[in-house]
Amino acid sequence: xxxxxxxxxxxxxxxxxxxxxxxxxxxxxxxxxxxxxxxxxxxxxxxxxxxxxxxxxxxxxxxxxxxxxxxxxxxxxxxxxxxxxxxxxxxxxxxxxxxxxxxxxxxxxxxxxxxxxxxxxxxxxxxxxxxxxxxxxxxxxxxxxxxxxxxxxxxxxxxxxxxxxxxxxxxxxxxxxxxxxxxxxxxxxxxxxxxxxxxxxxxxxxxxxxxxxxxxxxxxxxxxxxxxxxxxxxxxxxxxxxxxxxxxxxxxxxxxxxxxxxxxxxxxxxxxxxxxxxxxxxx
Numbered sequence: 414x415x416x417x418x419x420x421x422x423x424x425x426x427x428x429x430x431x432x433x434x435x436x437x438x439x440x441x442x443x444x445x446x447x448x449x450x451x452x453x454x455x456x457x458x459x460x461x462x463x464x465x466x467x468x469x470x471x472x473x474x475x476x477x478x479x480x481x482x483x484x485x486x487x488x489x490x491x492x493x494x495x496x497x498x499x500x501x502x503x504x505x506x507x508x509x510x511x512x513x514x515x516x517x518x519x520x521x522x523x524x525x526x527x528x529x530x531x532x533x534x535x536x537x538x539x540x541x542x543x544x545x546x547x548x549x550x551x552x553x554x555x556x557x558x559x560x561x562x563x564x565x566x567x568x569x570x571x572x573x574x575x576x577x578x579x580x581x582x583x584x585x586x587x588x589x590x591x592x593x594x595x596x597x598x599x600x601x602x603x604x605x606x607x608x609x610x611x612x613x614x615x616x617x618x619x620x621x622x623x624x625x626x627x628x629x630x631x632x633x634x635x636x637x638x639x640x641x642x643x644x645x646x647x648x649x650x651x652x653x654x655x656x657x658x659x660x661x662x663x664x665x666x667x668x669x670x671x672x673x674x675x676x677x678x679x680x681x682x683x684x685x686x687x688x689x690x691x692x693x694x695x696x
Contacts, residue, residue, distance in 0.1 A: 461693045463655060465631045466575055467584035467607070469616075469640035470592055472664045474572070474583070474601060475562035478502065482666070484558055494546060501537065502665045508533030513586065513615045523613040526588050531556060560591060564599045565661065571686020573602050578695045580604050584625050584638065586615045605629065617648030626652075639689065643676060650678035657681040657689055 468474050485498040512529045515521045534552060538544050547555075572581050582605040583592050589608045596603050605628070609615040612624045626633045633653030640646050641664060646656040658679045660671040673682075683689035690696040 461695060462635065463579055463637045463693065463695070464635040465580040465582065465629050466637045466639055466657075467582050467622075467625050467629075467649075467654075468572065468603075469638075469642065469645055470583055470585035470587055470595070471559070471562065472661055473639065473641040473659060474564060474568045475595060475599075476565050476661075476664070477558055477562045478663060478666050479563055480561040481555075481558045484554060484561075488547070488551060488554070492546070492551070496543065496546070499666070499668065501541070504537045504540070505530070505533055506665075508536050516615060517618045525610070526586060526591075526608075526615075527556070530559065559587065560595070562595060564601055565685070567685035567687050569600050569602070571688075571690055574687065574690045575695050576602050576604065580629060580631070582607055582625065582629060584616070584621070585609070617644050619648060619652045622649050622652035622654060626654075637680070637693070639686075643672060643679070647676070647678045655680050657683060657693070659683050659685060659689060 471477060481502055482498075485496070485501070488494060489496055509529050512521070512524075512532060516523055531552070534555060535544075538547060538552070575581055581603055583596065583601075583603050585592050585606075585608045587608060589606055589610050592606050592608060595601075596606065607625050607628055609618070609621050611628070612618075612620045614620045616622070622633070622638070626636060629636065634655070637655040637657055638646060638649035639657045639659060640649070641659050641661040643658065646658055650656050656679050658676075658681070660673060660682075661669075662671050663669055675682075681689065681692050683692050687696075
């Protein structure tokens with residue numbers, strides 16, 4: 414799953430300030446203006462023309478099915494339930510996407526990602542007739558799945574390889590504080606962490622990709638968006654980014670159906686992050 418920002422004044426951010434910005438990002442004041450970032454100097458020479466890469470987090474860099482499966486099984490055992498959790502994650506994500514679409518369309522006010530996923534969770538539990546079986550503590554336990562995600566086996570090594578040649582940054586619909594904590598704990602070596610919170614919007618709003626370009630100091634055509642979700646890549650392409658598709662066959666569990674059909678808005682299809690670094694000549 415995929416998986417929006419401040420709306421006033423932003424300080425000019427140079428490439429040399431990106432690491433400091435990442436550590437302090439969650440504490441930045443709301444009064445900042447996007448668009449004043451200084452152009453960053455080129456990374457080590459590479460033949461791809463790519464100078465920065467942005468990565469979707471939930472489902473692309475991190476696996477949330479493993480912790481969910483463990484958690485849901487524990488709930489069944491502890492409470493003597495016989496809940497069939499198959500398809501639950503897909504419904505939960507779909508509900509969150511529906512809320513995000515309403516926010517982007519201006520049909521409802523912006524709310525933080527945690528509130529979106531809690532609202533969607535409550536709706537799915539109601540739809541599945543589980544409202545009376547899971548109390549608030551159980552729901553908080555389910556919500557904690559997003560802070561217990563684990564990186565896919567290729568994520569740390571692959572992003573580390575790419576980092577040697579280009580700037581690597583998270584670009585997520587999750588909270589900035591959450592992505593920073595996950596990345597530090599897992600050792601994912603991002604140069605920067607950017608999220609939709611910075612513009613009070615969410616992907617696939619073009620505002621999120623434009624903000625990433627401004628913050629990183631590279632033109633859209635010098636940035637590649639990496640995601641396991643086609644909607645993310647379609648929007649990134651519309652914002653002028655290059656795009657890389659990494660299908661995750663078990664993102665939602667063994668029943669996950671992966672769409673491998675080619676798309677005009679996808680530049681590269683890779684098996685994983687390491688394969689991606691080879692295919693674009695950055696290994």
